[in-house]
Amino acid sequence: MIAAAETFRGTFPFAPHYSSAPGFRMHYVDEGAGSVLLCLHGEPTWGYLFRDLVRRFSPTHRVVVPDHMGFGKSETPADRTYWLQDHIDNLESLILDLDLDDITLVMHDFGGPVGMGLAARHPDRIARVVSINGPTPFGQPGLAEALEDNGDESPWFRWIAQANQSGTLENVLGELKYNILSTLKLNGFENNQIISETWIEAYGAPFPTPAESRGAIGWAKGFATGAHVFEAPTDAARAKLAEIPALAIWGGADRTLNSAYFLPLFTSAFPDGIVTELPGVGHYSIEDAPDTVGELLSGFLDATTTSPTHRGGGALDE
Incomplete structure (x- = not known):
C-alpha cells in the first residue's frame, strides 16, 4: 500500500485517516464538514481519482473518500477474498464506524455496485446517488443480460475472460505498476494532456508487487469466474431509494462500460433520475x-x- 504521508508532489495533499473496523487497515480521506459526499473508486484506481472533487467540495461538504481493500493507501491482506460482496462488507463497516448519514453516493466504475450494496442495506442513510460511469445495479432483472452483452463488446472484459482462460490474468495484473497506463487507456482514458510522470506514479503506486495487486486481480477474476454477488435489496429498500434524487454522468467514449447497457439499469432503479452523457x-x-x-x-x-x-x-425522514 502507499505510505500514509505520500502526497505525490502535492497533488494529493489530504490528511490520511484509517479505520480497523473492516478487519484490516482501511484508508480514507475525510475533508470538510456538512452533508456527506462519499466517493467510491473502482478498478484500477484509488482515492486519487477524486482529488479534484475533494478540493471543489470540501469547503461546503464533508467529503469522505475510502480506498477499497487492496487499493491506494489501504492494506492488502493475504488472507481475504476480494469479491464484490467483500468490498460491500468493508464499506458497511467503515460507514457504521464513522456513523455517516445524509450520504450522497458518488460512484465510479465498480464503486457503483459497492455503493449500491451499501444503499440496499442502509437506505435510510442515503440522501442522493451520483453515478459517474459507475453502474448502479442491484440484483435486478436485466442485470445478467447487461453484463453479458457488455462483456462481449468491451475490450477490458474480453481480455479478462481470455486471460483467465489462458491462465495469464494474475501474471499481467500482478505487474500493474508497470502497465498502469496501458490498462487505463484500454478502459477508455481520453485526456492525454493530463498525463505526467507524477500522474502515472500515483496510479501505479498501489501495485508494486504481485502480492500488493490482489485487489486489482480479485476484481477482474471475480467477473471471469462469476464470484461477485450483487446485493439484492428488499422491496421496501428498493422503493425508498427509487424516490431519492439521482444523477448519472456518463462519458460517451467509455470502452469498458457501454451506456446502452448500464444507463437503463440506472433509470430502472431511479425513474426520476437525471442522465447526462458527455460526448468524447x-x-x-x-x-x-x-x-x-x-x-x-x-x-x-x-x-x-x-x-x-x-x-x-423532500420526503420527510422516517
Missing part, C-alpha cells in the same frame, strides 16, 4: 472532464438541497 469523454470521466463533472455535480447538489427536516427529494 471516456471511462475515467472525472479525469477527462473534471470541470464539467464538477459543475454538473455542483448544480445537482444545489438543486436537491432541502431543509434539515427533509431528505433528498
Whole structure:
C-alpha cells in the first residue's frame, strides 16, 4: 500500500485517516464538514481519482473518500477474498464506524455496485446517488443480460475472460505498476494532456508487487469466474431509494462500460433520475472532464438541497 504521508508532489495533499473496523487497515480521506459526499473508486484506481472533487467540495461538504481493500493507501491482506460482496462488507463497516448519514453516493466504475450494496442495506442513510460511469445495479432483472452483452463488446472484459482462460490474468495484473497506463487507456482514458510522470506514479503506486495487486486481480477474476454477488435489496429498500434524487454522468467514449447497457439499469432503479452523457469523454470521466463533472455535480447538489427536516427529494425522514 502507499505510505500514509505520500502526497505525490502535492497533488494529493489530504490528511490520511484509517479505520480497523473492516478487519484490516482501511484508508480514507475525510475533508470538510456538512452533508456527506462519499466517493467510491473502482478498478484500477484509488482515492486519487477524486482529488479534484475533494478540493471543489470540501469547503461546503464533508467529503469522505475510502480506498477499497487492496487499493491506494489501504492494506492488502493475504488472507481475504476480494469479491464484490467483500468490498460491500468493508464499506458497511467503515460507514457504521464513522456513523455517516445524509450520504450522497458518488460512484465510479465498480464503486457503483459497492455503493449500491451499501444503499440496499442502509437506505435510510442515503440522501442522493451520483453515478459517474459507475453502474448502479442491484440484483435486478436485466442485470445478467447487461453484463453479458457488455462483456462481449468491451475490450477490458474480453481480455479478462481470455486471460483467465489462458491462465495469464494474475501474471499481467500482478505487474500493474508497470502497465498502469496501458490498462487505463484500454478502459477508455481520453485526456492525454493530463498525463505526467507524477500522474502515472500515483496510479501505479498501489501495485508494486504481485502480492500488493490482489485487489486489482480479485476484481477482474471475480467477473471471469462469476464470484461477485450483487446485493439484492428488499422491496421496501428498493422503493425508498427509487424516490431519492439521482444523477448519472456518463462519458460517451467509455470502452469498458457501454451506456446502452448500464444507463437503463440506472433509470430502472431511479425513474426520476437525471442522465447526462458527455460526448468524447471516456471511462475515467472525472479525469477527462473534471470541470464539467464538477459543475454538473455542483448544480445537482444545489438543486436537491432541502431543509434539515427533509431528505433528498423532500420526503420527510422516517
